[in-house]
Amino acid sequence: MLDLEAARTFALVVQNQSFSEAARRLGVSAPVISKQVARLEKALGARLLQRTTRRLGLTEAGTAFYAHCVRMLEEADAAERAVSRLHAAPRGHLRVSATVGFGSLRIAPLLPGFLARYPEVSVELVCDDRVVDLVEGGYDLALRLTAQPGDLLVARALTAVRQVLCAAPAYLERHGTPQRPEELADHNCLRYLRSDDAGDTRWAFVSEGRSLGVPVAGNFSTNNIDALRRAAMAGLGIILGSSYRLEPDIRAGRLVEILGTFLPEQDARIYAVYPSNRHLSPKTRVFIDYLVGALGDS
Template identity: 40%
Template sequence: MLGFSAVAKALSFADAARELRVSASTLSRRVARLEAALGTALLRRTTRHVSLTEAGALYLERCTDVLHRVEEAEALVSGLGGDPKGRLRVALPNLFGQLHVAPLIPDFMRRYPRIELELTFQDRYVDLVEEGVDVAIRIGALPDSSLVARRLATVRRLLVASPRYLRGRKPPARPQDLSAHPCLQFSHFADGETWTFSRGAERATVRVRPALRADNAEALRLAALGGCGVSALATFLVGEDVRAGRLVRVLEDWSIPEVGVFAVHPPGRLVASKARAFVAFVAERLAGEPWDSP
């Protein structure tokens, strides 16, 4: 099953054999024995290409989950007798992961040398079960789901613009004034084009006019620095820019709702000691919001 899965994902016996450290002929015989036992072809083979049959695609979906559960069970049991070990797949939001999780990794690896980390940095929604991910870190309101979540930290957002943009313009005096300004919108935030503000007991909801939408917060930061408009960006990203005067806070007496940073993992599975170790380590290091807030 492991050999078939490796070939199916690489679509190459040679590449899969190198990954598993066996010969291609040995791997081919193993897959052939599996097909004989199942009574159906899982792969189409030509001299140049390997592809999945319909049965192979269905079998790959099921056996990926089975192999993941086997790996979790082995890691959980082995972890009872010593340090956590095994491969740990973690999905991280791109920018937050680079700025605030990646710097923690060397210390984590020194503390848990038997864990093999596999990190992916991307802002898209990752299906943990479908993609075989052990832990994901997500920012923002979590949709209702069956995932188990642990809150790690809180992210505060600021409304900012560059001095260049504000030069010669009347700054917004109240949230409703934003309708007259081009706004820079982060695509993945649930609030979309409707921005909510609070000031004490006051609440204001404004429909903004996005001049730029992007699924990468760094692109929005660069656009704000370039004088393209007003944006709501996290303090972990623009705090230094505000302190240095490269960006200026707008509507400073109004607040934008904070969002949480969460570690999530699928329920109903053995939570391996390696996953528990990673979540606990990151939670410890992120406690108290390590980024400065202006």
């Protein structure tokens, strides 16, 4: 088996073109360096260096071995760094992207506990409903609501998210409660405008085991889910949104859930995602673990 330290010594000799300089850098004597290189040559069965009184040169075998040696040492150093990161104390600034609703309602309340547990970590939570570029934006990770996180990202599921359909009691008293998804054509449906299209013009339901896309229309749409929620509570119309956003209002009686048996039990999940070409730092790893423990699969 190749002696990694001997290979490192050989590379240092080549880079400095000197046994004595390599010895000085390693804090040993030149004869120690010479013996290490000699043992390496014996193990490989080939002379690696040509020594003259004026210069130190590589043999053909030495040139070939040095090229492989550099790559091998780089990989060994990378492996050591990877292991060290696993055991290093989490520290540094953590930049996290999340949607406005999930970030403010579910993540922000968890941060005091996380920061108390990891006092050397600081968190910057950027809440935006747009899908951001993690690398260009300098984010360590993003929390995304999706059915498919994408092939270019490493994703870890945090929690399932259920969609709920609801309206204010006053609206239902005036206009009646729809009993089937098709009846939404006769109602004022408040639509959320996403950044990638004109808005939710079709809502997804399940009827008799089959997926059903129902066209909806209304006199109010917005890209702000809280504005949509407030309009629904004021009795303007029917709203479709995430359970974590609307269930507090349903429990308080401000909104009434409708057509619950026609909605998919689990539309999507919240994922913690980060670029696949990036090592997971200790601060990012413990943050994801903390969220998994706190959110579970609720």
